[in-house]
Amino acid sequence: MPTFGWQDNESPHAQFIRGVDWSATAIGAPETWPQQLHQMIDLILLDPTPSAVMWGDSLTMVYNDGFVEFAGEKHPKLMGGTPMVSYAEVWEAQFAPIIKLGREEGKATRHKDVPLFLKRHGYLEEVFVDYTFIPLTGNNKEVVGFYHTAVETTDQNLARRRTQTLIDIGNHAGIARDMRQYWNAVLKGFENNIWDVPYAIAYEFHNDKERDSESYNGSENRSNSRTRSNRSASFSESVSSSGRITIPRACSLAGVIGKPMTHVPLILNVSIEEEGFHQVVKKAISSGEPVRLEIAHEKTPEWLKSNAQGRAFEEPIRHAVVMPIRPTTRNDTEGLNAIGFVVIGLNPRRSYDDDYQRYTRLWSQQLATSAASVVLLEQENKRQMRLKAQLSINETRFSRFAEMSNVAMWIVNPSGVLIYGNQSWYEQMDVTEGTPGEKGLPAWADCVSDDTRPTLVDAWKSLTGDQIATNFEIRLNPTRATKQSRWVLSSAFPELAEDGSLKAIWGCNTDISHQKLAEELKEQRLLDVLEAKRQSESFIDTVSHEMRNPLSAILQCADGVNTSIMEARQSSEDPDHTDIDREGLDYIVESTQTIILCAQHQKRIINDILTLSKLDARLLEVAPTEVDPVETVKHALRLYQQECQNADVETAIRINQSYDALAIDRVLVDPSRLLQVLINLLGNAIKFTQLQEQRMITITVGASLESPAMLSDGEQYFFPRASKKEPVFGAEWGTGEELFLHFSVNDTGVGLTSAEMKNLFHRFSQASPKTHVTYGGSGLGLFICKELAELQGGRIGVSSTPGKGSDFKFYVKARRATTPPKRELPDRTNTATNSRKQSQSPHGGQKTPEDKDKLRVTHPSYIAPLNRSHSASQNPVVGSPSDANTLHVLIVEDNLINQKVMAQQLKKAKCEVHVANHGADALFFLEKTTFAKGCGPYATPLSIILMDLEMPVMDGLTCIRRIREWQKQGKLTRPVPVIAVTANARNEQITMAQEAGMDDVVTKPFKISELIPKMHTLIDKIST
Template identity: 40%
Template sequence: MEARASEFRFKRLTEVAPVGIYMCDQKGKVTFVNDAWFEITQVPRDFDVENWIQYVHQDDRDIVLAGLADITEASELVAQTFRWITPYTTKDGQITERWTLGLSQPEFAEDGSHIGYLGVSTNISEQKLREKTQKKTARRSKGNFVNIASHEMRNPLSAVLQLSDQIVSSLSDCRKYYKNKDYDLQLEEEITAAIDAAQTILLCASHQKRVVDDILTLSKLDSARLIITPVDVQPVAVVNEAIKMFEQECHLNDIHMDLEVDDAYRNLSVDWVKLDPTRLLQLLINLLTNALKFIRSETEKKIIITLSASLDKPLDPEGLMVFPSVRKTSEPSEASPPSVNETECPEDSLFLSFEVKDTGKGLTEEEKSMLFQKFSQASPRTHIQYGGSGLGLFISRELVQLQSGEIGVLSEAGNGCAFCFYIKVTRGEPQCTELPVYARTIVPGNQNKRNLGGLSPPLGDASPRPVSPGIMTGATTPINSRAPDFRRLEGCKVLVVEDNLVNQNVIRKQLQKLGCETYVANHGLEALEKVMQSKLYMKATGDAYDLTVILMDVEMPVMDGLKATGEIRKLEAEGSLVRRIPIIAVTANARPEQIKQMKEAGMNDVLSKPFRMPELVNKLEGVLGKG
């Protein structure tokens, strides 16, 4: 009688309980569930009691089954959160994932044998949706803060770089002028000291720019929003672009930098491939910055960049310490960044290997183990002696991993360093008819073994070549690029659209120094008015002026650069302008998706702040067809 009463009370309890109640035998077969459980899980009432796991979300099934094993082993209450295959619809009609919190405990017979499980389920879909929304909001707020901070730091840095260049240029001209005249030697010393000071400002500002870039990249990595965007490009051109960026520093410090292409690269007829040139350039800049930092005080100052290729995944050379990524790739994330598919092996895929080798002091085993970690450097003395944020190598590791590659270091104390990495690419379509450009120095490839980066003998053992102090021999000029000829811009009529008055004045004066005529606008609406007052406008008056090109900032009051560009392109489409005018975005917004948005708005090219005048001249020559 008492047993029957207990059974009745249990049945009534399960009927009125607001939670799902379930019971399973020791093999996991469902023996009882209440109505609330069906309501919470949306499992059909005629479900297979022995195969109920099929209604759990595919990505969570292993977790649930492992949890059941833990319950038996722990002999206590175990909590699990997981998803079901049926979506959940909120009260306002929003469709999201169906989440439940399950609390389960094992049941044992009087003799202590395990006979099954008893548990309850609660619907936590609304809570999970709120958490997801809060994370999105927090991520967006963090991204907005980083964007604003980056924008505010890049703007003044651009002025610092350009004004420092102007000081160096003016004082150098002054020194040349007075060298042929009889003047006080103390004045020459003062001029030389001022030039050195301006060059130091340039180096410091360039370092600050790299730190800003690192912080921006780190933010995107943390929020899983860093995107790899492969395009058709020649790898040699990207390497040469990286080398050219350090040309002035090599001149100042008497450093020899050389690019060598392995025979394997030629034998495979590698020319155009699909890769992300921005991320490859960032990788090379990080490694070259690292190498330059550690060889400035050395007697022998050499950096050799080696480029190789292979059809198979490169093997690790003996002694190489490889650092795989620590990013969690198993967790589901709607913002997970795309990477090259490691399992996909199309016929036109291959691996590119890069090595950056220097003649620095080398690294001990302990120092090598500290590399590639966030905010970490080889030793505490490294930051004091050489500076740096401790982010460059960590970011490099993540960028390589996103491109289905690996990165490592080969080094001994007192014998320099070789940082090696490879990435997976596919052959691309030629974008011009020019022959592939190779470096002047070629390293014979090892036909018997492919390695990570095509390691060559130590630099000290390399066959000697005549090296002029301070000259980067062996570094070829990037394809379709050469040192800018400033005289080619004489007579250009440039409209500078910039709301920052400091940057506006700096750019205007620099352009005037190059022989350009300049006009200014403080925001997009003024720019539109300037265009309609120029000879470009079909209804222009007699006192209208000509315009050759527009330099357009993006973030501005009244009307931003994207809107202004769209309005100008609309006037062209309507036939209100006599011709199409080139527009170059000059902006502190440097993210790839932002650059893509500018191109889609109708801008011909994008120049990211901070920049130096040779970079601007190259952009102007490009859009004006003067290159």
Template identity: 35%
Template sequence: MEIVDVGFFEYNTDGELLYGNEAFHKLSGHPKVGIVGYTWLDCVYEEDKEDLLQRWIALSNGKPSTFEMRWKGPADALSASKTSAPADDADAQWVLAACLPILGRDGETLRVSGCLTDIAAQKRSESDALKRAEALERAHISERRFTRLADNANVGIFIANLEKKIVYCNSEWFTITGHPVVDFADVSWAGHLLAEDMVTVAENWNQMIDTKQPQNYQLRWYKPWLDAQGARGTPHTWTMCSVYPESNKDGDIISAAGFITDISHLIWAESAQKQRTDEAVEAKRQQENFIDMTCHEIRNPLGAVMHCADLIESTASEIAELLKDTLPSLPSEKRSRYESLSKSSAEAVDTIVSCSTHQKRIMDDILTLSKLDSKLLTIVPSLSKVDDILKIAEKMFEVDARKVDITLQVRRERIDGEPKVDWVMLDGGRLMQVLINLLTNALKFTQKEARKVVTVSMRVSQAKLSEQDLGVELVPVSTVRDRQLVKSHTAEEVYLYFKVVDSGCGFDNEQKLAIFERFAQASPRTHSSYGGSGLGLHITRELIEMQGGEIGVSSQPGEGSTFAFYITAPIASAPEVKSTDTKSLAAATPANTSETMASYTILVVEDNLVNQKVMQRQLVKMGHKIYVASNGIEALAFLATTSCWKDNADSPIQLSVITMDIEMPIMDGVTCTREIRAAEAIGDIVRHVPIIAVSANARHEQINFAIECGMDDAISKPFRITELIPKIERLSRVRAIEPM
């Protein structure tokens, strides 16, 4: 009995083991050493006990039974914590138990004996077969799920072999590509793809094979794309193709899977967006062209108006000079009449000049606003002397202030410990534009008050001052701007503070919020009483912020206003001036007195006959010799008669400078200037001829373009002759010290 593999056993009716051979102990895990109270129930799993107890009751009632059961096994039979079966049922010790009750004479059960046969191997086979069947079912379920997913997907899914032959594709693939629905073996996708995109397919396919990495690329199909309304959107269907390599266990690519996504609506949207952008850019360009043309057409006659006003003023002065000896002998009535006419004429001239200047500033504001809207306005720092800033502002406004009896006070505040700064890098033109706007407002709102005082002050500081120090409430910065700091020799920055205080009408706190907005003024009454476009302070704020600063204001009705602002500027070293150049320049500069006025020979190239005639009269009256030309061709022809032309040194025409209108018929000023510079380069013109660009287009880029094309300086219409003469004098002096 001990050498067989079948386990034999015998239990009493209490379930205690009476006998078990070696095979029984091996299969059941029942301890060989008797343990008081230890029964077969201790050797089975908790979840099997209920069923086994029913079978034990049947055996106790004398009914034999054969059944399959599980034992814990030798390793777990004595473990109290091992109560449940292992996760894998095949890992338990399965046996076939044949049990027979041993009955007494009266039929009662005395013992239960039987045998156990090991069936663990069969159970494992059954388990493996069941697992395979379950795995196969899961695969079928997954395949059905993938098929449903692919059939309902809104992207085209495909699988292709290494010859790019489609072996599977879903219904959406046919819909997107426009390929007729056929069996997979009959799919011929190449005929539905644009021929030039076949190169893209080949390149990306080879890239996928070489790198074994997914590839993404765009493809176009011959099928037209229709929008949601059924209208034709694009001539082709655009798709994004994503293809992935599929490899075997050895890592070799055996096929490729991928999907195509219809992106025609994105391509259409991009095209529509580009079209709208192009239209917006074109509209902006046309708007700027319209602004330029309008300003050009206004500036041309406005220039003539200002020249005529200057001519009237100078003529009136000459008449007064001629009559100064005669007036005392006239009757008092006629003398009073003359003085009244002279005064009214002078007032009329002042009004013309004032209105023209105001009109010019409005046009300048419109141009600046146009550049701000287009984000084309840039700050171009240059070397500037600090003390010259206030001097220039004072010189510009002292006459206007005197005409309306306003006391203009200009001073630089110096505080103990303030750094000594003489030169900085800043955009003087933009800074002066800010000061002009603030001073123009100060004079405008003060001229009708009983007390007429306007004060302009400047202070340099290395520290940023507070609102309390400035005495104003700073306006929050409107936009975060990138500032390109210009590095000077020291790279150290300082704060330049400016304050404009007037004794004008002032305004309340509510009006403070509006004055820096576009086209806004303190109140509707402001425009009717004082005029203006409502752009000045808005542009002022923008220009200040672009220079790294802020502006603030403090005001009370009837007590005047205080505007304070600051900008940042790097400290710079003074420019180097050679002593020899200084002596030469001084020697070439005549004394600028009323007794000695330099006389220049000037060629005025201007197509507007009114401007041409008025400029000629004014310059001739000032003692200059004037020649005129209506276009570039006439100007070049005239140059050939002057002493600056080769082999023409004996010509009586010693040309000093040319004022060149930029926009002219036949040949414009830029082309003419290029011709002149080219003639200088080849020696047809024997010396440098100074040229001043005159244009009604006041944009900085247009003026800079003229300078780049060879002009020496520029002035924008409308201008006064007194603004032109200093430029002529400077260029003539420079020419005088140049070597011939």
């Protein structure tokens, strides 16, 4: 068997760990380490999550390969080091309190999206992390270390923060009515993001004439708002008179945040041919893209080299970005249409990576889009006030400007008829000028997808009814040009006539499809909903299967008992007295025991479902009763006495020394809830032990005055408690001493792997997908055990070894009923009370050879005919009309009770019966029957196969497909009649079985008297 310990692991990271000089660290050489530390290192090496072990008082670190990227330049020095030194920058503020809490109270902590400032790439970096600290306790019950995970969520948090800035820019700039308001809105858009925009300085361009007359004539003494207003007017006049903006040479301050106004020049001349700042501004204006500026560059102006701290962090700003504002880039390769630029400082604790650059470009594009709307609005307002007589000329000039824009611009009248759209608009839409609107909506309403059409309707009501400017997002249907749908952000405002009536609606659209890609994360929520639905359907199928299987056995046993009694009554000569022979009595007794067993199985499932319903409705309460805990355990064993006897499982009760040491007699506890947990755990133990070679279940009872979770013996087996309040003992609990009762159900069953144990104690969950197929169950028992244990102030856990068994432990809180008198304690420590003593077998506990044979027959890997009365030398052609009244049946069924009951019923119906426990055994048997090609004269006769669907090793659907393949390949002499006998009763499941190759489907429960005619009919049909 391969080993996976870290000392045998050949991965590069494991080799690196082994290469560390551990003897020079606080924890010493590996050969001196406790086994628990070795196990934790094995765990983190298998963990795909970045994780580490912090061991000892010095918290010496050992971490996995995923942690290396998170550690950055702290690796490899961090390996074998202490985080108190390596993470000194955040230790006292962040991690020291968590470690203290873990050491003093043993509490595990989890933190989501925690902002940290780590020095791991040569500078103090802002990161966001989801991390956990789980205390590890040793044999002395003290915390010996911590299990630590760290998953970085920086990208998600930064994206959320920067996207909000993009939204703020659009919200503020979208309502600006003129350039003065626009520049105020620009700065307000950046105001809230103090981290990614430590400061922002906005400059607007003006023409040479304005610069000569105003820039150097005492403009420093004017107010900042007055300067912005004049510059805006000059820009608008420049656009109105010439249709384009002159080459920008001088610019004036439009506003600043994050720096004192006195530290920033009011006037700049960027036409100077200098390297550094001036060249960066020119490059940004001409390219239309943000350009990074090195603050430390020798040509950078002194007013940008200030060592003043940013708005969020203490470090001085090392880099800035110059963002141009170009309302249009059409036919403008030199940036002639730029209206200004914004210099923003960059976050000193984040690198200017691709993501940061992408957002600065989006901010710049949003500013340009909003500027285009403002320019358009301002131009039109001035046109109406000052140039009414030249309406046609101004419309031409506007159209020229709009046609140059890469922003889709449009104008519609109040009825929704399109008046004007620029080239970009027609590239987006499939409408023509003059197209009428639909029921008062704009002409392009049909281009909007159905899911965003209500958004358009609401926005149109605001524009036409309330006459309020608005921004809204809509999705456009694919056009003949684009072939795909696109998202646009539409900014629209109403144009009013002199009398206040609505004259037209103006707007522009910006393509925001790239932003919508981020919303695909919402699909994950849908997947979660679908998974919950799948679990619910799986639970319904499982419960149906578990209820129908025993119900079928009950129906058949009851039918058999009734038939036996009726036959005995009919054969009796005395009508008032019925003689039943010994064999008939044994059959009736066995049938009634089977009925009781199946009824108990159904009762457990029903109880689980009812308990779950009460837990969900919070109607389940704890009712204290004075009981003897040991007697409650004995009662649980008595309930399973017959089932243990049938499965040959030995049971024992062991009283721990701690129980006698506290002289516990009677306590106040809820015996029904305690019994329900014990019954569920005992039922599971029997189910997973009954097929093992060694079959032993031991229940251990102990007690303590402190919570067992705080008295760990080195095994981390108690599962964390759900977020519930600690139960409070009321007056009905009396005033006796508080104590904790411990219970352990240990079995020698199949055991569990660490991966399987993670799936336990969850709703509708079992250890693995094969658990229900192989052993049955609803997936609710352990979840209910966990809930009931916690309801009684306790917890539950498990430790297990695959192939050797499992140990389920739980504890509950109780009170002494009364102070017991001093008594002489019986010597029952570590002594077993074997439940088999209460129900000895007929042979005094010794199995006869016949008993052993019966046990071997019930083993899933064993197959043997139950009826050997036929003679192989006189083998008829089974299934022929001459042999139609003699049915040779193969039952393929993994449920041993159903298998046995069905075989007995068919034998009573004069059938020759064989059994198989799964599909693989059935195929092996089929190769030796008269259906097999070249089987010879001594082949086993076979008429028909009755096959279950849910089976281990090979299920019924796989088996029938293999049989039909054999028929096509010529391995069989003729078609094999196969009837599916299953508890899967949904129409989809029945259809699936028929499509797989089943000739007919019979759902449980059923009567043999109903099944046999179906068998004859099918055989006759195939024979002819």
